[in-house]
Amino acid sequence: DTEVTQTPKHLVMGMTNKKSLKCEQHMGHRAMYWYKQKAKKPPELMFVYSYEKLSINESVPSRFSPECPNSSLLNLHLHALQPEDSALYLCASSQTHTYEQYFGPGTRLTVT
Amino acid sequence: DQQVKQNSPSLSVQEGRISILNCDYTNSMFDYFLWYKKYPAEGPTFLISISSIKDKNEDGRFTVFLNKSAKHLSLHIVPSQPGDSAVYFCAAYRAGGNKLVFGAGTILRVKS
Numbered sequence: 001d002t003e004v005t006q007t008p009k010h011l012v013m014g015m016t017n018k019k020s021l022k023c024e025q026h027m028g029h030r031a032m033y034w035y036k037q038k039a040k041k042p043p044e045l046m047f048v049y050s051y052e053k054l055s056i057n058e059s060v061p062s063r064f065s066p067e068c069p070n071s072s073l074l075n076l077h078l079h080a081l082q083p084e085d086s087a088l089y090l091c092a093s094s095q096t097h098t099y100e101q102y103f104g105p106g107t108r109l110t111v112t
Numbered sequence: 113d114q115q116v117k118q119n120s121p122s123l124s125v126q127e128g129r130i131s132i133l134n135c136d137y138t139n140s141m142f143d144y145f146l147w148y149k150k151y152p153a154e155g156p157t158f159l160i161s162i163s164s165i166k167d168k169n170e171d172g173r174f175t176v177f178l179n180k181s182a183k184h185l186s187l188h189i190v191p192s193q194p195g196d197s198a199v200y201f202c203a204a205y206r207a208g209g210n211k212l213v214f215g216a217g218t219i220l221r222v223k224s
Contacts, residue, residue: 004155006155031210040217041216041217042201042214042215042216042217043156043201043214045211045212048210048211050210055210056210056211088153090155090156091155092155096210099143099144099146099161099205099207099212100146100158100161101158101212102158103148103155103156103157103158104155105153105154105155106153106154106155108153
């Protein structure tokens with residue numbers, strides 16, 4: 001099973017809403033990632049979790065709050081977002097200390 | 113500072129011919145290079161990788177060549193098929209860095 005799942009597929013939220021994105025993998029991977037991708041741009045790394053601990057935060061604004069409840073799950077809590085935060089949010093996972101990351105299909109987020 | 117560059121935004125190839133996608137990098141510390149393929153509204157899919165100690169890796173129709181002295185790699189697809197039409201991202205990884213650095217992507221269109 002090489003699948004990373006993400007829910008929801010699409011999300012529309014207002015600037016005062018609180019919502020969460022969810023990601024799940026059952027490959028036994030111990031590193032999980034959040035990326036943001038704008039149209040016609042490459043994925044930009046936001047956060048990395050290694051063994052359920054936050055290891056990299058790429059200076060992401062605090063309105064994005066990651067959480068790793070266990071080794072299979074990764075959440076991204078969203079609060080007071082701006083319209084420019086509208087993007088495709090991708091989750092990925094990998095064995096730790098390896099380069100091959102498996103991506104989920106993404107959540108298309110629109111902030112109104 | 114763009115460490116991984118894909119200078120061709122798009123490429124159009126006739127079905128059955130060879131597609132050559134190029135990528136340049138600036139950081140000589142990268143240990144692995146990867147190619148990902150992405151369809152619209154989906155997450156990137158890992159295609160093929162190459163270690164910095166090799167100069168060629170082949171997997172079916174896909175071959176990646178690495179020229180370390182020129183800091184250049186290329187992905188060859190032969191024969192090209194219409195289903196290969198997608199955005200191709202070059203990515204680089206430094207062992208211990210735990211993060212992929214992506215190029216801007218090249219849109220490949222294979223015409224039948």
